[in-house]
Amino acid sequence: MADFDSFDHEAHVAEAIDLAYEAIERGDRPFGSVLVRDDEVIMRESNRVVTEKDVRRHPELHLAYRAIRELSPAARSETVMYTSTEPCPMCSGGMRYAGFGRVVYSVGADEVVEFAGGEPATRAAEILDCEVVGPVANDAGRAVHETFW
Secondary structure (H helix, E strand, O other): OOOHHHOOHHHHHHHHHHHHHHHHHHOOOOOEEEEEEOOEEEEEEEOOOOOOOOOOOOHHHHHHHHHHHHOOHHHHHOEEEEEEEOOOHHHHHHHHHHOOOEEEEEEOHHHHHHHHOOOOOOOHHHOOOOEEEOOOOHHHHHHHHHHHO
């Protein structure tokens, strides 16, 4: 079993935040994610809902899709999803199906409503059946949303 506590959480969240900024620069919404196995990034994605005209192109959901196609169930269970913002219910459902070992986020779903408005979404921990950790590097993650919204 992977020792997720030994992973460099700050560095991986920082990469997810960088991907969120890349999404903004491209004309998409401010979300980015990386998949990490053995403390190494193995996949990365940023939001492409607007530029790809595809509601499914949330980074977490697309990484779950790719992971199911490219990794065994055992490998996925030893993988951590690091994401700039707590996954939405749609992404959490896909990630639950993928069977990741842990999810780490920077900005909580409860915080996003401060920037984007609306009602707080169902929390990822209520959908996922793995450990959900956050917020990590919250000030840096919030800065992305302050820039965008």
